[in-house]
Amino acid sequence: MKDYATIGNLRVSVLLQRFVEDEALPGTGVSAARFWSGLEAVLTELIPRNKALLMRRDELQAHIDEWHKQYEDDFEPEAYKAFLREIGYLEAETEAFEIGTRRVDPEIGALAGPQLVVPVSNARYALNAANARWGSLYDALYGTDAILDAAAGVGSYDPARGERVIAFAKAFLDRTVPLKEGSHREVVDYGLIEGRLVASMSDGKRTGLRQADKLAGYRGESIRPEAVLLRNNGLHIELQLDRSHPIGASDPAGVKDVLLEAALTVIMDCEDSVAAVDAEDKVHVYRNWLGLMQGDLEAIIVKQGQSSVRRLHSDRRYRSPSDAAFELKGRALMLVRTVGHLMTTNAVLTAAGEAVPEGILDAAVTGLIAKHDLLASGPLRNSREGSVYVVKPKMHGSEEAAFANVLFDRVEDMLGLERHTLKIGVMDEERRTSLNLKACLREVKERLIFINTGFLDRTGDEIRTSMEAGPMLRKYEMKTSPWLLAYERANVRVGLDCGLPGRAQIGKGMWAMPDRMADMLAQKIGHVESGASTAWVPSPAAAVLHALHYHQVDVRSAQRRIQAEDRSCPDEMLRLPVQRNPAWSAEDIQRELDNNAQGILGYVVRWVEHGVGCSKVPDIGGVGLMEDRATLRISSQHMANWLRHGVCSAEQVMETLKRMALVVDAQNERDPLYRPMSANYSQSPGFQAACELIFQGIEQPNGYTEPILHRHRIEVKQMRPQGRSL
């Protein structure tokens, strides 16, 4: 087969071989022979174990399906618990322990702030995300609906809107870095004298900061600085001063912007927000990660006819109040999310011609690439502590966490890395992990750097696990249902009990309405109050706005309060989100189906036909929702569940899909590469994939969408090799 090279007993796609040998290996001190023989050894050892873990998932699901076929949701909680224990779904209680992770960067261990997620396949967005460590508060407020109508932020500058933005920003300064007297609104000049901030007021008086130690530094001349650096709850705020700038000129103190330290960390995602189905796609994803780790990734940006090159930002230079030069990181600390244990990739084949577990290949190649950062081969550092931060999704229970730990051990050995260099962020997003979280964390306790409530996958798993118990609640009711609230609380509790603060993040999930920033400002503070040291945001502007929450709430104090209160009740997680005796009207049912179908089609058609792994898709109310594979898992499993329990018929689902396909076609009509699904439903790969996800939803392993999406995307790529990929 000409596309594959035989290396030892493996057959490696030539695209991958060339990438690894010509681009990734040079400079790492790892030879090609060592890499490939190491990979072969890891695969030989771990493939059987990986397969056994997947079989165990199916076995447990089959037991649970049987139980519900017998009892539906009519059983005593204790009997259900005993059953889950008996089949090994619920693991034995874990003795108290604390994690022992060492060499973590402050962004993970010491600081609390937003975590941005980005599909690493899109270099333009990935660079933007890495640079979102710092973001303009003025832009985030002006360009979104955070404080004013979003529509008004488009077009030429609106001074009235600008004034509201500035007033908001100065009120924020008054709350977080207040002056001894008066307001930042009244300041006409900022300067430093003898290491202290001096604010001259419009009435001629001078004042300083109420807490002098909130001054962190400055840039320019101390008496006439171009930037004043402040710090609150560990996060920096830069007042940018420039009277020659149009905004600075109209500001009494010459403030042209307030820059916030925003995305402390960013997850470069190789998983649910990307569509990578073959060696070509995998190499594209790996190449961008390499560019980030070597510091030379570039993207050409064309805006309003002007072309520019986007690169990683340098570190930021300041002088301290006592006049010593220092730098702050200019980029978010980068983590990489690899895939889970389920999928295989034909980028590498075993001697028997089998595709290998994609998660194993990801661990080896992303780890190899990160060695460039560890060896400081490029101009910019990611981890100053010499760690590689890997986020591991979709693990079920402690045996799968233990498997990840062994995999990381083996990859460290093959790459010549010190033990526990590869850190792990555990996505708490499958029911078997949530219920046994402590046991899972114990398996990775020397390398754990985060837990995160991935509530989207978790909801999909909740639906699939209890599929046979009855019809599920409507989708919008899930977010406030008892199991989910218990899961969110238990996660924080376990994180605190296992000593994560100081060593690892306790993280919360994604804000999935990227255009609804006012709602995010109002609601996402709840994440910080609930003890999370980070939470996911979908865009740089959202990172800036979410950073405001960490100025408002001191996370460590919130965590101490939570530890003292102990309101978590893990057994509540076992309350099934089943709607007993549903009394939904025909309109309610149709609305739910319409909404799910629109989201599924809008996302799937772009995934399968264009290789776009994350999209903003309007729901039936017109609200743009971030859709990725996890949200697709929820919608498709939900429809499969209602079909299974006769809430709707197959004909109704098909009618709904065809009607919604017209809506999605209309939404995409300006895209010249888009092929309408309604032109020929039976020939539309997107439409067919959507149908399979619903009508064959119950047969999908744990309700995952990857197998169907991959199969259809591969077919499309074979038919139309020119199809775009992001």
Ligand SMILES: CC(=O)SCCNC(=O)CCNC(=O)[C@H](O)C(C)(C)COP(=O)(O)OP(=O)(O)OC[C@H]1O[C@@H](n2cnc3c(N)ncnc32)[C@H](O)[C@@H]1OP(=O)(O)O
């Ligand atoms: C359940 C889970 O697993 S959640 C985790 C996976 N999900 C994600 O990673 C979501 C990440 N977010 C995204 O991919 C995008 O924001 C989407 C798809 C939701 C919306 O994308 P778009 O419709 O293109 O956004 P929109 O047009 O509003 O904004 C585009 C601009 O914002 C920037 N942007 C948007 N999202 C991001 C991001 N996550 N990181 C960096 N920059 C971003 C783009 O770079 C672009 O700016 P540019 O022109 O200067 O390059």
Ligand SMILES: O=CC(=O)O
């Ligand atoms: O990965 C995140 C989720 O919510 O799922």
Ligand SMILES: [Mg+2]
């Ligand atoms: Mg997920």
